Amino acid sequence: MTGSAPRRLLALALVVSLGVAEAAAQTQPPGGSQVIPPGGSQLPPGATQTPPGTIQTLPGQTPPGAPPTSPGAPSAPLPAPGPGMPAPPVTQPPLTITPPDDAARPPSGTGSIPGLAPTQVPIREMLPTPSGIRAFPTPDELKGKELELEEAIKIALDNQPLILARIGDYHASIQNIYIQLAPQLPQLSGQWNGFEQKTVSSGPSPSGQFAPLSMTRNVTTSATSLSTTATVTASQLLWDFGKTLAATAAAKAGAKSSAEDVEIQKDESVRLVKTGYFTLILNERLVEVNQAALERALVNLRSAKGFFDVGTQPKSAVTRAEVDVATAQVNLIGALNAVVISRTTLNTLMGIPVNTPTRVRDILAYQHVDFDAKTLLPEAFARRPEYRQIKARFEQAEQTVKQQFRNFFPTITASGTYGSARADMNEIYNYGVQLNWSIFDGGGKIALYKQAQAQRDAAQARVRDTELTIWQQVEQAYNTAIQSEEAIGAATKGVESADENFRLSQGRFDAGVANIIELTDAQLALTTAQATLVQALANYRIAIAQLERFLGRR
Numbered sequence: 001m002t003g004s005a006p007r008r009l010l011a012l013a014l015v016v017s018l019g020v021a022e023a024a025a026q027t028q029p030p031g032g033s034q035v036i037p038p039g040g041s042q043l044p045p046g047a048t049q050t051p052p053g054t055i056q057t058l059p060g061q062t063p064p065g066a067p068p069t070s071p072g073a074p075s076a077p078l079p080a081p082g083p084g085m086p087a088p089p090v091t092q093p094p095l096t097i098t099p100p101d102d103a104a105r106p107p108s109g110t111g112s113i114p115g116l117a118p119t120q121v122p123i124r125e126m127l128p129t130p131s132g133i134r135a136f137p138t139p140d141e142l143k144g145k146e147l148e149l150e151e152a153i154k155i156a157l158d159n160q161p162l163i164l165a166r167i168g169d170y171h172a173s174i175q176n177i178y179i180q181l182a183p184q185l186p187q188l189s190g191q192w193n194g195f196e197q198k199t200v201s202s203g204p205s206p207s208g209q210f211a212p213l214s215m216t217r218n219v220t221t222s223a224t225s226l227s228t229t230a231t232v233t234a235s236q237l238l239w240d241f242g243k244t245l246a247a248t249a250a251a252k253a254g255a256k257s258s259a260e261d262v263e264i265q266k267d268e269s270v271r272l273v274k275t276g277y278f279t280l281i282l283n284e285r286l287v288e289v290n291q292a293a294l295e296r297a298l299v300n301l302r303s304a305k306g307f308f309d310v311g312t313q314p315k316s317a318v319t320r321a322e323v324d325v326a327t328a329q330v331n332l333i334g335a336l337n338a339v340v341i342s343r344t345t346l347n348t349l350m351g352i353p354v355n356t357p358t359r360v361r362d363i364l365a366y367q368h369v370d371f372d373a374k375t376l377l378p379e380a381f382a383r384r385p386e387y388r389q390i391k392a393r394f395e396q397a398e399q400t401v402k403q404q405f406r407n408f409f410p411t412i413t414a415s416g417t418y419g420s421a422r423a424d425m426n427e428i429y430n431y432g433v434q435l436n437w438s439i440f441d442g443g444g445k446i447a448l449y450k451q452a453q454a455q456r457d458a459a460q461a462r463v464r465d466t467e468l469t470i471w472q473q474v475e476q477a478y479n480t481a482i483q484s485e486e487a488i489g490a491a492t493k494g495v496e497s498a499d500e501n502f503r504l505s506q507g508r509f510d511a512g513v514a515n516i517i518e519l520t521d522a523q524l525a526l527t528t529a530q531a532t533l534v535q536a537l538a539n540y541r542i543a544i545a546q547l548e549r550f551l552g553r554r
Helices: 004-027 147-161 161-184 244-311 316-351 376-384 387-405 444-511 516-550
Strands: 187-205 217-239 413-422 426-436
Touching: 147 161, 147 244, 147 316, 161 244, 217 426, 244 316, 244 387, 244 444, 244 516, 316 516, 376 444, 387 444, 413 444, 444 516
Parallel strands: none
Antiparallel strands: 187 217, 217 413, 413 426
8 A cells, every 4th residue: 555655756757747738739740848836826027937937748758958048057956856756857057037217118008019110101181172062271270280178169059050040049039029029019010002903985976967777877085084093002000909019028028038048059069079179189189099909010020020939939820920910000090090980970060171281289188177176056157048048948938928818809990091082182081999809719729829828838838857867967977977087097007917927927928838829819919908998087087078068158
């Protein structure tokens, strides 16, 4: 029993050694060996591995003579193995990874490759300006410099066609007030007419004389007369029980609603311009992120080819690196297209030619914006044009109810006419007071009154709905801003970790202790982390713009 224990341990050691050698043969080219760091731990750049890694060998096999990755002292002579015992593992010289100096080190959080020229990507040209339409303005702020956010907002407020359309609607609603007020003011009209009258008659001839029947015939005669009339009529509404005043008040409320339409469009245009401005910066940043990813993929491809040429990496490492390069190129092309799309969107929002080569200043940096939670909702209800507009529409509906009710009453009007008639201009005149009262019109006025009441009740319900909507919008925008700000910190930490992980993976790959899959996974994680950070910065600025919009700020 005692003698069988060493034999069992020896057999177990042989099985383990065979399994390790078989696994190493599947991942290494012929003649290569698998270097396993103690405990499987990763080494940071510049760290020295102690104790050194081991090269697993089979009993009786000559250890491979792979050259060390860095100069080191020769290993101490190994003691001879005992009878019936497997050969001890052969130790490798210490593995040293030399970190790059400060000049060659890429900036933290970028993972870019210093000294590598950017890949040239052709920029598509914009479509030419179409002929046959009126030219859109090109402000001086766009000529030869980067556009500031405040300048973009000013350009939009001056040139956005939708704002100009709302202003035109407001001017039209102002004229509706005078239309409704006009019946209350004096009315003056003039009239002139002239008629020529011709009378035709016939009788026997010669008239009054006796003549044979054969000599009698009919004779037609005509008489012509000219009659003319010229009059001037003046009238004044004396009393209509407030019908005209109610209609005028309803028109004034409608003009208030139209004025708030202008403010709503301005606020919305400002929000959209801010969103478009930060989106353009975001897409330009993503171009840089994808450009750096492509540069890293190209470096990895060159490294993989070099390792394959010397037999330390399989062919699959090269093909995987080629796939990563192609993927990075596709992502870069998509990012460049997103820049073009976002630029045309911003130009459209500013009301300038779509093909304008607008350049914006990159202000996508974290800046904390403080909001007092206790004053947000009162500020929103005091400043939001949507709330003032819906209350103006309710006021308009109330005045319409008054107008339809007063239509049941009569109208009293005074009028007078003065003029002349016939060619000799004989004087004619008349004056008096007239009362008009529609006793029954088939129920039309009753239906109009009930309709106005229903529309007033609907307007009141819309006021309540707008209050809930404003409350909800401010609450959601406030929480979104908080969440977006918190995401920046998490995304920043993610970039730092992903950058360090990429450095470690790249060092391990260059040292031959990591495969291409580990390196590409680290590269993808770094690219994703960088894009996430840029997106978080843009989301925060866009969330602030959204909250300011819901507070009625510009």
